[in-house]
Amino acid sequence: GENVEQHPSTLSVQEGDSAVIKCTYSDSASNYFPWYKQELGKRPQLIIDIRSNVGEKKDQRIAVTLNKTAKHFSLHITETQPEDSAVYFCAASNGGGYQKVTFGTGTKLQVIP
Amino acid sequence: DAMVIQNPRYQVTQFGKPVTLSCSQTLNHNVMYWYQQKSSQAPKLLFHYYDKDFNNEADTPDNFQSRRPNTSFCFLDIRSPGLGDAAMYLCATSRQAYTDTQYFGPGTRLTVL
Numbered sequence: 001g002e003n004v005e006q007h008p009s010t011l012s013v014q015e016g017d018s019a020v021i022k023c024t025y026s027d028s029a030s031n032y033f034p035w036y037k038q039e040l041g042k043r044p045q046l047i048i049d050i051r052s053n054v055g056e057k058k059d060q061r062i063a064v065t066l067n068k069t070a071k072h073f074s075l076h077i078t079e080t081q082p083e084d085s086a087v088y089f090c091a092a093s094n095g096g097g098y099q100k101v102t103f104g105t106g107t108k109l110q111v112i113p
Numbered sequence: 114d115a116m117v118i119q120n121p122r123y124q125v126t127q128f129g130k131p132v133t134l135s136c137s138q139t140l141n142h143n144v145m146y147w148y149q150q151k152s153s154q155a156p157k158l159l160f161h162y163y164d165k166d167f168n169n170e171a172d173t174p175d176n177f178q179s180r181r182p183n184t185s186f187c188f189l190d191i192r193s194p195g196l197g198d199a200a201m202y203l204c205a206t207s208r209q210a211y212t213d214t215q216y217f218g219p220g221t222r223l224t225v226l
Contacts, residue, residue: 031212032212034214034215042219043203043217043218043219043220044156044203044217045217046214046215046216049214051212087153089155089156093212094212100158100161100170101158101215103155103156104155105154105155106153106154106155108153
C-alpha cells in the first residue's frame with residue numbers, strides 16, 4: 001500500500017516569512033495529492049490539490065509542487081500570517097478501484113507575530 | 114448552508130455501552146467515509162461507502178460497524194467502546210472517487226468513561 005512521509009513535524013516561522021512542508025510517497029501509481037489544513041478543534045479543510053499531470057499549482061499565497069520522478073511534493077506558503085497557524089496534512093491517492101487517500105503524519109505550523 | 118453535518122458534536126459514553134454517531138450530507142455525493150482521529154495524529158480511515166457498497170479497512174476492529182440507509186445518511190456504530198476508542202470521529206464525503214475533493218464534517222468528539 002501507499003506510504004506517505006511528511007516533514008517537518010513542527011515548523012515555526014516569523015510572520016511574513018515563507019513556510020515549506022515536504023512529503024514523499026511510495027506508490028508510483030499515485031496521481032492525486034491534496035493538502036488539508038486543520039485548525040485546533042476543527043475539521044480538515046482542503047486548501048490546495050495537485051494531480052500528476054501538472055508540476056506546480058498556485059493559489060494566492062499557497063503553492064504546491066510535484067516531482068513525480070522523485071515521488072515528492074511540497075506545500076509552499078508565502079507571506080505567512082498568524083491565521084496560517086494550524087496542522088497541515090499532505091495526502092496521496094491513485095484513485096484506482098478502492099485505493100484510499102493516505103495521509104501524511106501532519107506538520108504543526110506556528111506563525112509568530 | 115452546512116454541507117456535511119455530524120451529530121452529536123460531543124458524545125460521552127461508558128465503557129462497553131454501545132454508541133451511534135450520525136452523519137448527513139446535502140451534497141448528494143456518492144462516497145461517504147468515516148475516519149478516526151486521535152490527538153496530534155492524522156485521520157485514520159475506518160471504512161467507506163461507495164454508493165451502497167461497503168468497504169472496510171483491513172485493520173478496522175470488528176467493534177466498529179457502519180450503516181448507510183440512503184444517500185444522505187451514514188451511521189457509525191461502536192458496539193462496545195473501550196477507553197482506546199476515545200477520539201474525534203470525522204465523516205467525509207466525495208462526489209465520486211478518491212481523487213475527488215473530500216469534504217469533512219465538524220466531527221464528533223467521543224469520550225469513554
